Structures are given as C-alpha cells and as structure tokens.
Amino acid sequence: MGLFGRSNNSGPVIKEQAAALHWDTDDPFLFASHHLDNYPKGNERQAPPYEEVKRKDQGNDYHKLFGYRMYTGRVTPGFQLHAHWGYETVTLVSKGYVDHFDSLGNQGRYGYGDMQWITAGSRYHHCEMYPLVFQDRPNPQLVTQIMINLPLKDKNTPVEITTVWKEDIATVDGDGWKATLLAGSLDGVTAKVPHCTSWAADPAHHVRIMKLDMEPGAVFTLAPSEAGTRNLYITETGAKVAGKEYPAGTRLKLKPDAEVLIEMLSEPSEVWILEGDPIGEKQCQWGPVVLANNAEVRKANNEVREKELENWNWEYVNQKQPLGTGRFYKAADGTESRPKEPETGE
Incomplete structure (x- = not known):
C-alpha cells in the first residue's frame, strides 16, 4: 500500500x-499482536471441524483459511506450551476465551473483556489456548497482546501473574x-x-x-x-x-x-x-528471551529447550479447561478468584 x-x-x-x-512498537514496548478470528461452532473437544483443521499448516497456522488461524494449536486454536523470559505480556480478550496453564501450577479461563498481566522477569512456560466453547453458534475471537520490556535491573526477578476481571478494569x-x-x-x-x-x-x-x-x-x-x-x-x-x-x-x-x-x-x-x-x-533478544547480551540470551534459550517440560505438571502441552467451564483463576497455592459479573457469552 x-x-x-x-x-x-x-x-x-x-x-x-x-x-x-503483528504491530511494530517503540521502546518501552517490544511487540504487539492483534488476533481477530471468526471461529466456527465448536465440537465436544472445543475445536473446529477436523475436516477444516487437517487442511491447515499444523502447528504453525497464521493464514486465515476458513476465516481463522490455528496458530500453534493442532486441535484447539491458540498457543501451545512456550516460554517467556525478561519481559511482560498484557493480554486483553475482547471476544472469546483464553485457557491458561503454566509451569508454576496456575490455571484459569478468562475472556470477554478480562485482562491477564504477566511479568516474566525469569524463565516462565505456559500455554494459551482459544477454546471454542459454543456448540450452537460461531465463536468469534479477538485478543490483543502487548509486550513491555523490563530494565536490566528487573531481569531474572520472580514471575508475577494477575488476572483482572472486566468489572475491575x-x-x-x-x-x-x-x-x-x-x-x-x-x-x-x-x-x-x-x-x-x-x-x-x-x-x-x-x-x-x-x-x-x-x-x-x-x-x-x-x-x-x-x-x-x-x-x-x-x-x-x-x-x-x-x-x-x-x-x-x-x-x-x-x-x-x-x-x-x-x-x-x-x-x-x-x-x-x-x-x-x-x-x-542496550539489550539482546532472540526467540522468547530478552536479556542483557548475546551470551546471556544464548544460555537462556538453551535452558528453555532443556527444561521446557521440567515443571510442566499438566497432561498436555495444549491443555484446556473442560467443556462448560466458566471464567476463573486458580493459583498454585489453591486460592481462587472468579468475576462478580455472570457469564454473558456475548
């Protein structure tokens, strides 16, 4: 154009x-993505029809064949187990739902106006799947994720995760x-x-x-x-x-x-x-890692590959919540929160 x-x-x-x-950004932001997909009715696996999925680029589908992308998902759309290290992600789900599971033992489902804020100063692994929860109608999905860098003094600090419900934004x-x-x-x-x-x-x-x-x-x-x-x-x-x-x-x-x-x-x-x-x-970035220099980034990426499954205590790398689950967040220590507003399924 x-x-x-x-x-x-x-x-x-x-x-x-x-x-x-994908959006280019300026410091202090690293990157942003805007996922708009017109997913069809879901099946019992909260997934699109197999006849459509099998025609897509399995595990790396960024083309809108049939009006939607699978991203790294192979059954359900979304992003299978992957790492973050040295930056933050701020995710707002305007339409649809996201199922979240991580290497710290946290899990949840958020959507329709909810936000998740992850400050991953150190190595962190999670999956973000887009369940097609509605079997009687289409499942439109709109997710915007913004990545913010961290200064060097805050690299390798403990990971922090917060889900903010729509009514609290x-x-x-x-x-x-x-x-x-x-x-x-x-x-x-x-x-x-x-x-x-x-x-x-x-x-x-x-x-x-x-x-x-x-x-x-x-x-x-x-x-x-x-x-x-x-x-x-x-x-x-x-x-x-x-x-x-x-x-x-x-x-x-x-x-x-x-x-x-x-x-x-x-x-x-x-x-x-x-x-x-x-x-x-001055910082260095490669793959899911943003740290001080090339040597640190190489070492960190090796660690990501070697230890990807070390603390992954979920059954699947594309884990999702059971069909019919509402919005909630459950921390590894067992504490749980839910939105005050009822499910709308807008």
Whole structure:
C-alpha cells in the first residue's frame, strides 16, 4: 500500500505503517499482536471441524483459511506450551476465551473483556489456548497482546501473574466512545498496574495502554502527553486521524506533545494507544528471551529447550479447561478468584 512511510507534513503524524496481525512498537514496548478470528461452532473437544483443521499448516497456522488461524494449536486454536523470559505480556480478550496453564501450577479461563498481566522477569512456560466453547453458534475471537520490556535491573526477578476481571478494569465513557485503560490515566481515571516490577507501575515513566471503542462518527481528542513515545493503531475499520483517512490495519507513530483528533468513519472499531518513556538500555533478544547480551540470551534459550517440560505438571502441552467451564483463576497455592459479573457469552 503506497501510503505507508515517513510522513511529509508538519502535523502530529511522524510515520505511517501497516499493522494487521503483528504491530511494530517503540521502546518501552517490544511487540504487539492483534488476533481477530471468526471461529466456527465448536465440537465436544472445543475445536473446529477436523475436516477444516487437517487442511491447515499444523502447528504453525497464521493464514486465515476458513476465516481463522490455528496458530500453534493442532486441535484447539491458540498457543501451545512456550516460554517467556525478561519481559511482560498484557493480554486483553475482547471476544472469546483464553485457557491458561503454566509451569508454576496456575490455571484459569478468562475472556470477554478480562485482562491477564504477566511479568516474566525469569524463565516462565505456559500455554494459551482459544477454546471454542459454543456448540450452537460461531465463536468469534479477538485478543490483543502487548509486550513491555523490563530494565536490566528487573531481569531474572520472580514471575508475577494477575488476572483482572472486566468489572475491575478502569474505563472512561464519552460521546460515542469508551476508553479501556490497562495502564495510565485519562480524565482523572487511573488504571492500577498489578505488579510493582513493571515499567508501567511508575507514573514517572508515562506509560499508557488504552483501547478506544468508537461508534460511527464519534470523535476523540487525544491530548498532548509527556511520554517519550506515542503510537496509535487502527484495527478493524478505517478512521480519520489528524484530518487524514487511514484504512484498517494501520500504525501511526505520533508526536507525543501534539494534540490529535481521531474520528471514526461509517463503522465501529477499536483504536489502540501505546505511550511511554523509553527504557533506553542496550539489550539482546532472540526467540522468547530478552536479556542483557548475546551470551546471556544464548544460555537462556538453551535452558528453555532443556527444561521446557521440567515443571510442566499438566497432561498436555495444549491443555484446556473442560467443556462448560466458566471464567476463573486458580493459583498454585489453591486460592481462587472468579468475576462478580455472570457469564454473558456475548
């Protein structure tokens, strides 16, 4: 698409770039992914029909044949056992469910507006499966996952995991729009970052992770920020930003100190804002590991391969909850939490 590249005007947009399934980001963020899949009715295994799955790229399916991807899943969609080391993941499930099992003994099911925040300073293994819970209707899935780096002083610290239910996530309502705050503030409302180790936990770092749900014709004014970096992501439908129309699947790198007008066009959609001060450290990344240098990363990746199953006490690497399970989180010590709001299956 010819529109993408560095902006030539003097407005608030610095750079225009395609951003569909995977999003480029700026420090302190590492990466983001936006999974929108139209899964069919589920079967007794909470999976798509075998006749469809067998035609897909088993274990590495990132193509939308039949309207959905299997990712690394072979029976149920999602991400089989894999590692994280040296960074955080913030996952918001707008539609559908995610089944979570990990090497620490934690498990759960969250979805339809819930968030999971994992601060994996040290080696951590888990699976994230997308169960097709409805057998009488399609199972649309929309999951956005944002990866935030950790400074070197916080690498190899204990892993922290928190599931935040939809009713506990900070929101702000406007005229035709609703802001969901996973980190940062808007109009006097501040999101609670669950882990003090997070770069986002210190207000001095100006981290904001915000999802805007906008109705057709809605207008939102993004005020100037003190953050060092600011990016905006247009998702399912087009939008007008700073007076210019952009298609779905667009990333705009913005000047943080400029006011930006966001106008939704003829269809509703999500718009994401990622802001923050850079960590600004030289680090090294390969595969699921982000540490100080190449030697540390090589050693860590070897450990990941050698010890992947060492603390995996679940029956399968693609473990999922039984059919009919509601939303819950159960820690390794047996403590359990459930949302106050009833299941909606929206």
